[in-house]
Amino acid sequence: MTDIERRGGLAIWRQIARDLEGQVADGTLPPGGQLPTEAALAQRYGVNRHTVRRAVADLEDRAIVTVAQGRGTFVCTDLIDYRLSRRTRFSENIRRNKQTPGGKLLAAATVSADRAVAERLAIPVGASVQRLDSLRTADNVPINLSHQHFPGDRFPGLAEAVERHGAITPALAEFGVGDYTRRETRLSARPASRREARLLQLAEGAPVLVTENLNVDLDGRPIEFSQTLYAADRVQLTVEP
Template identity: 45%
Template sequence: MGQTPIWRTIALALTGDIAEGRYTTGDRLPTEAQLAAAHGVNRHTVRRALADLAEQGLVHPRRGAGVFVSAQVTDYPIGKRVRYHQNISASGKIPGKQVLSLITRAADVAEAEALGLNPGDPVHVYDGLSLADAHPIAVFQSAFPAVRLPGLPEALAENGSVTRALQRCGVADYTRISTRLTARAADPVQARHLRLTEGAPVLHSICINADPSGRPVEYGKTIFAGERVTLTLDDNPD
């Protein structure tokens, strides 16, 4: 694996400063000259790092005034009961979902195993983007047992909310029974959806959600933009 470009290291350092509250929304970042001196690089390298943060929506330049923080990194709790809209709203941001596709197809081996189905059984598959203040923070794919939830695609098409769609299909509540997290590099499709540079760090989450009886209702795969989201472990059993 090649060495991380210096501009990427600077971008990650600035993202960390924003995430840890050293710079908050509306604050002006150090000047290009100050950042260049601090990191021992030329201003062109610093400019490339700042451009990357601007592409992600974390900062915005003002002509003649400098570069300002436009958004802080989003804290996203991972626990037994994960509700996207509640989590994002609790962070002080406006949640949103964008539906990319809704199809019904045969379950692959992983989906069938997670949902207690046979490979080839029908599943509803929901691909979409998760947004915070209109900025994409995650791209996801969820699979649901089609025979048990025949009206789910129509319910999801209305507003994208999994919780509301499941409620309409008779699943009043659900909780997470397993989560697996790994760090990866964004592939070209993920980078395009998340407005990242190809190869940027992302967090890959695989989870299974079940109804109160323990019967799986959702097998989900989510790719979080590593520079925009901090995943936190929620120890609250409720």
Template identity: 45%
Template sequence: MAVKAATTMDRRTGVALWRQIADRIRQGIAAGEFGEGGRLPPETALAERFGVNRHTVRGAIAALVQEGVLRAEQGRGTFVERRKRLSYPIARRTRFSEGLRDQAQDRRGHLLGETREDADTRVAEALGLQPGAPVLRVETMSEADGRPVSCATSWFDAARFAGMGEAIAETGSVTLAYRRHGVEDYFRQSTTVSARHADVGDLAALKLAPGAIVLVALAVNVDVEGRPIQFSETRFAADRVELAVAE
């Protein structure tokens, strides 16, 4: 079945043609335009439709295969990988492990790095600190059943949460790391969601191909007394996770 997503390539944007084609194929998948079998048209048909050569189409398909969006079967063609996306709930009590409890057997977080820095205006405002106050910048990656699903950059008040990165590394959980710092419970105060192409760091951490889309959630968590304890930017692999906002 032909791709019904937009097929006009813009050669003036500086965005590689193969990446534009990969995005068009993603749009077609999201719109359910490949039928129940999920088989893509031959490379020659796609090349003609998009007005490019087969090599460019092949590059787009290879990137999507690497990412796990498509699968190539020798002698049969290329098919949409029908793995169901995880549904990650965003609610007043948002927890990674609890949110995916019924969807993945093994859920864990990994510390990628921790640095100490001075809070810029945005971070200071979110955490209720003065600009320039010391904060911990913690980079993490979360996976479900061995598959990376999100990576996050979080900021914590360095005075209150000294050693937060080490606690996350040892427990594999932000919630358990909080408990080591006397925070038994916490709540989501706000969440703002947007989308963009994954940057170089996200591509590596989430094992994505160039051109992949990530959902970006900016969030502030507060303790039971309403004091901000965490400002975070979490990037979710859009082909693996959907965000479900609870009322």
């Protein structure tokens, strides 16, 4: 049990908050790391849960931790400076911030293009589309959730190529797309749904930044229309001309 001064002038919950803050500062609780449960902290400090809850609320108010409802309490990470430019690449953005990019393909399916997707990809409504849903991380911390659409007749078997390479850019190279650029990005924000919050390890209803993106090949032909959701407390989007 960590020693708490019970007859001093400093409230017990403040002592707990100060101790936890010190653990964050010295790296005992690393960025993105999860704090012990309320019950475990209460036992450690020899106090009731209400006292622990007040200490954690103080840390949350000062943006030292974030509470994800149903998942736990996590140490806040430094904001990633994520650049949106003509050649936006996730791995490059993460490595620029001296972190290790990662992620996984959550789902892949061949679907029919609805009107919105068809217009952006310049294909007929109902045409075949490869849809990929992916979760991407930085140092194993979830950063964004993306829903990507590619013309199906041009990229058959794209999901398998992504699985082989672990990234979109080298997978597209298998289909003769050696380079591509961003034609358009639209920005908005909204609350996360329950599923989105679970995948991004956020509290349900926490804000997410949303980008709608259109990428084209070097001949100007649309190759990808996507919607990407970013954890707003982990990323700042920088738009470059």
